[in-house]
Amino acid sequence: MTAYTVKNDISSSRGVILDDMILTADMPSTAGSRMLAGYRSLFNAEAVTRLVGNGYEIAGKVSVGEFAFDTLGESAYGGAYTEEGTLRYPAAVAVKADGFPALCLDVNGAPRRAAAQEGLVFLKPTYGTVSRFGTVPVACSGECVGIMARTAAECRLLFSSILGHDEKDGTSLPEELCSSALDERPIKRVAEIVFPGVENPLSAKLSAMGIEVVTVDAPVLFAAHEAWNILMSAELCNNVSRYDGVKYGYRAENFSGLDELYTKSRTEAFGSLLKTAILFGSETLSTENYMKVYDKALRIRRKVVEAFSALFAEYDALLLPTVSRGAYTEAELEAEPTLSYRENRFTAPASISGLPSVTFGGASLVGPAFSDAALLALAGTCEWEGV
Amino acid sequence: MDKEILRRLELLNQLALTEEEKAAFLAFYAEREGAWAELAAIDTEDTERMVHVLPILTVVREDVARQPFTRDELQAAAPDAGEGYWRVPRVLE
Numbered sequence: 001m002t003a004y005t006v007k008n009d010i011s012s013s014r015g016v017i018l019d020d021m022i023l024t025a026d027m028p029s030t031a032g033s034r035m036l037a038g039y040r041s042l043f044n045a046e047a048v049t050r051l052v053g054n055g056y057e058i059a060g061k062v063s064v065g066e067f068a069f070d071t072l073g074e075s076a077y078g079g080a081y082t083e084e085g086t087l088r089y090p091a092a093v094a095v096k097a098d099g100f101p102a103l104c105l106d107v108n109g110a111p112r113r114a115a116a117q118e119g120l121v122f123l124k125p126t127y128g129t130v131s132r133f134g135t136v137p138v139a140c141s142g143e144c145v146g147i148m149a150r151t152a153a154e155c156r157l158l159f160s161s162i163l164g165h166d167e168k169d170g171t172s173l174p175e176e177l178c179s180s181a182l183d184e185r186p187i188k189r190v191a192e193i194v195f196p197g198v199e200n201p202l203s204a205k206l207s208a209m210g211i212e213v214v215t216v217d218a219p220v221l222f223a224a225h226e227a228w229n230i231l232m233s234a235e236l237c238n239n240v241s242r243y244d245g246v247k248y249g250y251r252a253e254n255f256s257g258l259d260e261l262y263t264k265s266r267t268e269a270f271g272s273l274l275k276t277a278i279l280f281g282s283e284t285l286s287t288e289n290y291m292k293v294y295d296k297a298l299r300i301r302r303k304v305v306e307a308f309s310a311l312f313a314e315y316d317a318l319l320l321p322t323v324s325r326g327a328y329t330e331a332e333l334e335a336e337p338t339l340s341y342r343e344n345r346f347t348a349p350a351s352i353s354g355l356p357s358v359t360f361g362g363a364s365l366v367g368p369a370f371s372d373a374a375l376l377a378l379a380g381t382c383e384w385e386g387v
Numbered sequence: 388m389d390k391e392i393l394r395r396l397e398l399l400n401q402l403a404l405t406e407e408e409k410a411a412f413l414a415f416y417a418e419r420e421g422a423w424a425e426l427a428a429i430d431t432e433d434t435e436r437m438v439h440v441l442p443i444l445t446v447v448r449e450d451v452a453r454q455p456f457t458r459d460e461l462q463a464a465a466p467d468a469g470e471g472y473w474r475v476p477r478v479l480e
Contacts, residue, residue: 167448250466272411279393302437
């Protein structure tokens with residue numbers, strides 16, 4: 001992994017931080033993995049090109065968990081030195097300490113959890129409104145370039161600078177649809193899903209602002225969790241199969257043939273959580289499991305989208321917790337390396353359905369497609385009213 | 388899931404897990420299998436698969452020859468390259 005520092009000679013109104021899943025031509029892009037240590041892209045991500053074109057400067061890059069998948073890398077106890085002696089400095093720590101907003105690739109909800117734990121705002125935009133061209137691909141059918149900032153207004157400003165159709169991204173929406181994500185609409189009625197034993201700090205605050213918050217039961221949304229785990233892992237397995245120690249990235253030193261070169265390079269470069277996810281994803285696509293597991297998850301994705309549509313016929317947004325608790329301790333994360341597979345139960349519904357989600361006040365609001373600005377406006381009102 | 392299937396998965400994915408990693412994977416897999424039972428309980432017989440949330444169509448651009456990067460630029464990131472080729476161990480014995 002590479003150590004990053006944030007440049008201090010850029011004013012906070014023009015500087016933006018990038019997480020290490022976002023490719024830059026003038027800085028290394030490692031995806032938090034030994035596999036890409038020192039890797040330098042030949043081009044900038046489209047989001048970076050748009051930022052620079054709109055007068056922003058890249059203030060620095062910050063660390064991520066391996067392929068944005070590992071909770072450890074996103075955790076807010078940043079600033080610690082890893083075993084390899086490099087600095088771990090994730091986006092949530094940098095945004096808080098340095099004041100710059102950040103672009104983060106949201107694969108598995110990690111930046112949403114970090115923002116909730118650190119009292120920051122994070123926008124996971126409507127899928128397809130922000131180009132993913134030039135991001136390291138992991139789980140392409142759900143991942144998005146999101147924005148982390150101290151305020152909702154900062155998020156909106158940055159969002160308006162990077163959204164829009166990009167012909168280089170096959171999943172990019174037409175310009176008029178992208179632009180509609182900036183339309184504002186009132187949010188008056190909010191449905192809330194309660195997770196047993198998990199407190200939602202935003203529920204009472206929204207009620208105090210005069211917003212009607214109604215507890216609802218939508219059991220299929222709970223199934224989004226495991227369905228996204230399956231789809232995400234299967235896509236990850238395919239996407240990281242390109243790393244073989246030949247064309248770029250890490251290569252093992254001692255090998256006797258091509259197969260051993262591949263296996264040793266991947267084994268030495270990938271972390272344990274990533275290996276677990278690769279094997280799990282691979283098995284969900286096996287002949288024995290494809291219909292029972294992978295195909296089932298695809299059908300549940302439609303069920304989840306339909307459940308959201310039914311909810312949004314009556315309510316303007318859905319309130320969910322974002323994380324089960326405050327900051328994790330290093331010991332907890334080391335004791336349960338696959339914690340992210342459990343903690344993403346709050347963030348998976350928006351990931352699998354491509355719907356926008358704004359994390360603020362320690363929780364998340366998910367809205368209909370293109371309600372991004374409306375959700376941010378509500379977050380801004382909460383900030384204004386001090387809730 | 389058993390050790391034999393795990394061995395095949397390792398071969399397929401060109402990975403070699405330590406004994407500790409194998410034990411962790413088997414425990415993780417058992418946990419996920421338990422959760423699949425909850426998915427199985429949801430009736431999806433009349434529900435179509437949703438591969439993607441967008442109605443993705445094949446994106447075809449005009450077939451115009453271009454060279455955004457040179458061969459040297461593309462090979463600059465390779466661990467071992469030379470004379471215009473990626474260098475790998477001998478494939479034929």
